[in-house]
Amino acid sequence: MKRPDQYPNWPEGYRCIVLDTVDSTMAEAARRARDLDYPTWIMAHEQTDARGRRGRAWENPKNNLSATLLLKPLCTAQLAAQHSFVAANALLEALSLYIDRRKITLKWPNDVLINGGKVAGILLESSGRGPFVDWLSVGIGVNLSYAPSVPDATFPPVSLAGEGGEPVPSADFLVALATAFATQEKKLDAMGFGRIREDWLKHAAKLGDTITARTATETIEGLFDTIDKDGNLVLITAKGPRAIPAADVYF
Template identity: 50%
Template sequence: MSTDAHQPQGWPAAYDRIVLDEAPSTMTEALARAPSLSRPAWIMAHRQTAGRGRRGRAWADPPGNFAATLVLREDDPRRAALRSFVAALALYDTVAVLGARPEGLGLKWPNDVLLNGGKLAGILLESLPGGALAIGVGVNLRHAPEPERLEQGSLRPVALLHETGAAVPPEAFLDHLASAFDMREGQLATFGFAPIRTAWLDRAARIGQPLTARIGPREVRGTFETVDEAGNLILRTPRGREAVAAADVYFPEGV
């Protein structure tokens, strides 16, 4: 393990940087370390033995992929939810700098980054005791999970190396991501959610197209119209406009 006393050049000064050789998951490390952290901290692991995604699903993490969690102080649940958009934009910015063409990139509500139509990265937000927020980030830098391991209806997984030829070490990705997040977080702090929302919508996948939002056993089918000022997905359905605060989103096959 290393907690860097001298951060790499360009590392945002307000954040600590913790790099682990191995951890059950960086989200688990965030929960354990949050009470002792005096300021925001990125926690990265070169290997996770029990990585997880949304709703407790397993997250495959082969060697060379990226897994990290940012721990912030945030006790306002409404503002905490907006960090998903900040993190998504920071990921988009990072991947674009490191080798992906912007026309191949897209953002999928609420928390995925797409590359060439496949899922490249995911974001997981969890509130921690004591008013902390954990933002988990997983990126397929070198390897994509086997499609048969995925939930039915999920987008095909892709890896940055296979799609672009860019071989990016996880720690180099962390350094770029931390800087990009700091910039987008500064926008949120200074100007509020409006410019973040606009930038996210400019990069959103499938606006104006049909999709399905699954909320537990319930499904809402409609046309993706926008994201509102609270970060809710707005669908145009036969019953009128419907706001969705949290859901798993699926695209129709062949669209």
């Protein structure tokens, strides 16, 4: 079986490490961060201790995609956070090779939906002591063939195959995702976050509708107006516009 970086369309300048089993690709990226000098995708056929946002468990068995991209972007933590939107745009482009893109929406801050169900999640982690991050990990899990059971989930997990998408091996999908991510990264470098933001908003779930954002301290309801230049969620509430940097969103 060919490694993803042995495919002819693998993006130039990116490396790839493929593991049979690992606790989590995010943990593996942190262990290897000091020694890796090139942008590197770390893919595992199976994770035993995968996690999502805020430490939540993320089930990613064999035949789904479990991967982390390790970067050294030489930027502030605030700018590094823009890669969540880069990754979301890349996921949309990769998924649209296998299913009608009109079925795909992007849910702030870090989920991808197909027909309203969660098909993919994005997790960012970074490390740095000064004004710049030393490294950034972009973790991505995609339900390609299997949707795990999550009782009482607000956005029930779905799989690409289960929603009528074409079957695709995880290695092939990683090639499509890595290629799309490299393209989005070039857009970010050449045109800035404004272009990434514009592309993301074209596919934003519930844009213009009333939604609910729950932070650690309050619940905010309002009209989903936009995301701002820093990627914050902007809601039009009864008391005026609110920019929300972090929250769980419900609709």
